[in-house]
Amino acid sequence: MKRLSEKQIQYTLFHLSQHWKNEPSVVKSFVFVNQDEVDNQSYLGKVIFPLSDVQVPQTTTISILNTTVPVLFPVSKSADLYRIDGNGNLIFAHDFLKSAFYLLSGWQELQTGHRDFIGRYPHSQSIQNRLRCTKLPLVNYYFEAIVQGFEAYGMHHNKLIERRRLFNEFGFLLSHDVDRVEFYHYREIFFKLKQYFGLSKRYYSKALTLKLFFKGLLFKLNPFRKTDPWWNFDKMAEQEKRLGIRSTFYFLKQEHKNMDSRYQFSDTKIRNLIKRLINDGFEVGLHGTIHSAKHESSMMGQLREMTKALGHKPRGIRQHYLRFFHPYTFRLQIKAGLKYDTSLGFAEHEGYRNGYCYPFKPYDFERDEMLDIWEIPLTMMEVTALNYRELSYEELKQSVFDLIVEARKFGGIFSLLWHNCRLDEYQYPGITKFYNSLLESIVDVSPTCITGRKLVETIS
Numbered sequence: 001m002k003r004l005s006e007k008q009i010q011y012t013l014f015h016l017s018q019h020w021k022n023e024p025s026v027v028k029s030f031v032f033v034n035q036d037e038v039d040n041q042s043y044l045g046k047v048i049f050p051l052s053d054v055q056v057p058q059t060t061t062i063s064i065l066n067t068t069v070p071v072l073f074p075v076s077k078s079a080d081l082y083r084i085d086g087n088g089n090l091i092f093a094h095d096f097l098k099s100a101f102y103l104l105s106g107w108q109e110l111q112t113g114h115r116d117f118i119g120r121y122p123h124s125q126s127i128q129n130r131l132r133c134t135k136l137p138l139v140n141y142y143f144e145a146i147v148q149g150f151e152a153y154g155m156h157h158n159k160l161i162e163r164r165r166l167f168n169e170f171g172f173l174l175s176h177d178v179d180r181v182e183f184y185h186y187r188e189i190f191f192k193l194k195q196y197f198g199l200s201k202r203y204y205s206k207a208l209t210l211k212l213f214f215k216g217l218l219f220k221l222n223p224f225r226k227t228d229p230w231w232n233f234d235k236m237a238e239q240e241k242r243l244g245i246r247s248t249f250y251f252l253k254q255e256h257k258n259m260d261s262r263y264q265f266s267d268t269k270i271r272n273l274i275k276r277l278i279n280d281g282f283e284v285g286l287h288g289t290i291h292s293a294k295h296e297s298s299m300m301g302q303l304r305e306m307t308k309a310l311g312h313k314p315r316g317i318r319q320h321y322l323r324f325f326h327p328y329t330f331r332l333q334i335k336a337g338l339k340y341d342t343s344l345g346f347a348e349h350e351g352y353r354n355g356y357c358y359p360f361k362p363y364d365f366e367r368d369e370m371l372d373i374w375e376i377p378l379t380m381m382e383v384t385a386l387n388y389r390e391l392s393y394e395e396l397k398q399s400v401f402d403l404i405v406e407a408r409k410f411g412g413i414f415s416l417l418w419h420n421c422r423l424d425e426y427q428y429p430g431i432t433k434f435y436n437s438l439l440e441s442i443v444d445v446s447p448t449c450i451t452g453r454k455l456v457e458t459i460s
């Protein structure tokens with residue numbers, strides 16, 4: 001990766017302006033120079049950003065807000081973040097712009113051919129994994145270093161530097177991908193037999209798998225049967241309403257025989273559910289099918305069907321399985337008229353795939369330009385903690401609060417995905433109680449509860 005181009009610098013400054021009110025007289029003083037030209041004596045009262053031309057990150061660590069943070073593109077050995085020289089210049093000690101751009105734009109993901117079995121960029125390949133810093137929003141720290149520099153420059157030159165913050169405390173975005181709606185769907189029931197005979201991976205003990213197969217048959221045969229355990233939307237909505245939360249439900253149509261859902265948006269039950277959720281102030285968005293990440297006709301088809309069911313165009317999308325092809329999937333979403341995506345999180349580790357706890361606009365490297373859609377980063381999904389990482393409930397809760405501490409430092413967002421079908425007492429005994437108490441304890445620390453749609457309306 002060469003020096004940042006003019007467009008890449010402007011892209012990074014666009015996001016920096018989420019943290020300070022661009023003061024024109026300061027912006028006018030910006031100069032971007034090669035890292036070996038920062039001491040040019042002709043500069044007077046400038047804000048000097050050194051540009052690194054190092055190809056791959058050569059990390060060093062610094063301290064920002066009492067936190068040890070790796071800088072990906074250092075340009076000096078200084079432990080300070082910046083200095084003001086005798087000519088009144090503010091000179092940053094490192095290339096914070098490139099360090100921010102590298103993560104925010106997803107540059108590292110395009111460098112490697114590594115993908116998992118469904119085409120996702122694996123956390124194991126990321127620099128965050130290598131540096132053990134997935135749970136730190138590094139880009140926010142880099143921007144903090146720059147704004148601290150602006151403040152020192154403002155003091156020196158008697159200019160007012162005003163900070164900006166998205167939320168007073170932090171924003172809490174809760175969402176649910178509606179992958180499954182029937183625990184006792186006949187295919188789920190017969191799948192248990194397959195699992196029992198070892199033809200598919202088992203989630204329960206052998207005895208419980210067999211018991212659930214027979215339970216499923218009896219459920220189907222019982223004319224007075226109760227509600228299916230995965231048709232739990234009204235209970236979830238009631239709980240959230242009690243806590244003052246309005247979440248987003250992303251619905252997934254059946255397209256692929258096995259890998260998508262087992263319902264259509266036009267099913268009466270689904271249409272009525274969508275109406276109820278909308279009437280209660282929840283957001284309904286699109287959960288893009290496995291094909292939609294790559295195929296235009298698939299993306300457009302489900303957008304049309306969702307628009308019909310909703311009565312208006314959905315604003316937001318999350319791709320099923322977080323399957324994503326950068327920048328192609330973004331281009332399809334933009335073509336479909338969607339305003340935001342919220343698929344960018346690591347499947348196997350909670351934290352910050354793009355190092356940022358704010359909404360951001362993605363970068364299209366092929367066209368060297370910023371894309372016109374918001375990305376609301378996904379911070380944690382329950383399946384990451386429970387399945388990939390095999391955390392206990394207490395460890396999951398601890399991790400949630402570690403991430404909230406970070407979001408709160410910067411007035412950023414904590415975004416949690418919890419699948420309705422993961423409130424499965426057979427697989428995770430006590431999960432419903434734990435989930436409810438988790439929501440209560442999050443609400444106790446005073447977040448602004450907001451949907452993706454509202455958030456995007458606020459910042460656009």
Ligand SMILES: [Zn+2]
Pocket residue numbers: 177179252287319320321
């Ligand atoms: Zn899904």
